[in-house]
Amino acid sequence: MDHIELSLTQSLDHCIKCNICTAACPVAAVTDAFPGPKYVGPQAQRFRHAAQPVPAASVDYCSGCRVCNQVCPTGVRIAELNARARAQMVAERGMPLRNRIIARSGLVGRLSCGPQAPLVNLTLSFAPARWLIEQVLGIHRHAPLPKASTYTFQHWFRRRKSTVAGRRPKVVYFHGCSTNYYEPHVGKAAVAVLEHLGFEVIIPPQRCCGLPLLSNGDFPAAQKHHQYNVAQLLPFVRAGIPIVGTSTSCTLTLKEEAPELLGLHGDDVRAVAAGTYDIFEFLRNLHERGELRTDFRSIERRLPYHPPCQLRAHRIGRPVLDVLGLVPGLHLDESRADCCGIAGTYGLKREKYQIAMDVGKPLFDFVQASGQNLALCDSETCRWQISGATGVETRHPIEILAEAYGVL
């Protein structure tokens, strides 16, 4: 047992039963299907044993938002305990077909994206089709599904002419499934910003980071994805080239989720983790070293901003506020809501959709009360959830930064 694993199992002994996590848990606040992090985490963990059947299934109602980890005064890794418990349950009881599908965002993306995208999107906007999908698969008919793109980001990147020439510092961009299949514009903005800052952007072959598989409890499949990505990214990391991503969940998975949950702590995995950055974290580091261009256009706007759970789990503060705070005229109002509710694939599920909507309500109220027609959020599924629930367009902050640099 290595030291991370040890700290994960021992961390339940750090629980002093104060219930701060349960008081802060946004899911337990709206449903008693989930008794709260303390009960299903450090408490139930004492009754879980590899050789014995899983004692209770309520851990499946943990959305994985990690608010519990964030507020715990004694450092218990509650969310990780829960994720592992769910995986044990899946290993024992199997995984429903629905979860097998939505956990494979790369596969779903590949099937939806391309010339057939308009047809896919039309079908998915057709109420009877959604009803049927709900009946057959258990994906809630009102759950926010993204619009597939007619082209992939990778395809666009390969065919474009780079705007930079000569020897430049290099950076690897990990775009993730959502940028590739649904929101190529996020990737375009990221590439435009990085090139404006003088970087040569490299996009090596990459697969889904595996987070949806991890959060649905299919650890063996997630491990294959992670090993592939590590193999692809390692040469760059070894050459001192940083990996940046616009999806806070992908970067968190590379940094921590996959290594910790899967117990992968080899040198290669660690090196990739240590070389991976959220894009705004990367930009903030540049700024702290005095290397960030600040030739911004003024943007006279006041916009609501939601720091998603998967960003907060990086434990790096609010890099978006730090960097976009440099743009003249731009003012971001930070949401203080715990979670938008969607938690990746959680809110898509028929039995959890209403929980997700109830969890997200304070955030939706905040966005609507802002009176703005645009909101910002770093995480893709959260953007879809916010837009779906409020009707307010929600974009990645990198798009505003690209606008401020005048590179879009």
Place this chain on the structure above:
Amino acid sequence: MYDTIVIGAGLAGLMAAIGRAERGEKVMVLAKGHGTTHWTTGCLDLFAEVDDPIAGIIQLTDQRPHHPYALVGLTMIEQGVARFRAICEAAGYPMVGNFNRNLLLPTALGALRPTAFAPATMINGDARQLRDGRPTLIASFGVLRDFFPPLIAANLRAQGIAAEAALLALPPTGRQHDFSPVILARMFDQPDFRARVGEQLAAFVRKGGYARIGMPAILGLKHPTEVVRDLQNRAGALIFEIPTLPTSVAGMRLYHILENALLSLGGRMQLGGFVQRGEPLKETLVAVFSEAAAREQRHTARRWVLATGGILGGGIRATPEGHLRETALDLPLQTPDSRSGWFAARFLAEQGHPVFQSGVRVDRSLRPLDASGRLVYENVMVAGSALAGFDPVREGCLEGVAIATGWAAGQQ
């Protein structure tokens, strides 16, 4: 780069941060999580060993010149408490009481606990009022764990208070189990829910002629003052809250009020960030590193306030070898020489256990000193229970010292 980074999000840290932010500084509070505010009563204990807290403090500062109260002085204590009360008042949650006479409020066991200032929602529980001979009802829901009205009432009766107990029926909620104090508090924020409870209370008052009703401190998380007023009107009796076991709703309210005050001044909060070490440059603390995914995060500031708490709050931890360590910056601690000196022979020893006086020794500007009295950092101030030379729980001055030293750290 911040002007000030405060490590710790308890009363001390938040008061220091508010003070700094009010001066126009760029401030961040960096904390590992929610802290002792969520475990405590939500009252302000100034000095509980004597009836008159201020007189007790004046005497204390003469006798124990290294006590945190003595270091910051009476003015800072009064100003800090005044500012704290003003912030609560502005949030619609007045803290009532005075500097010269402790209140005596019932605990969840029915004991009477001295405290200087309490939220208005608790004030009708003062034992001096309860002893007026008119009957008091202690009421709660069976589903709320760790709060037993019959036990509380029996113990109050043993102290000369005419108390009786009742269990209320929980209005329909759509929830079958897991009724924590916070869950119930959110329910009380809903007018329909408290109308149903109010009807039951009114029925008890009609039958038993109760003048006052004591209930667990779950009467609203967001609008407690309004909830209590509403329930009093419906019940036709005075209502007072009794703090529950953790998680303490009354403590959470104070946390939220101070957090809001800081954020509205433009301050920043970062939770989930365990500070693990500092980066010194001679006698200046240049940066600290907090734990984060895959690698540490480095933070820089001109000035620092360490308000990580004591043994209870986790700012001071024991190693398996039996040494105490200050967790964030590894500052030298004033503590018994060896583990054998930690505890008094008797568990309930009147003078308390020496280990609980452990903490960071500081100069009059609250800057950390080492064992030989030399300054460790010129730009670090220490506030709250991380300080040496007092026993916050035994002396009944946990919140008072936190607010006084936190406020002082925010002013200097």
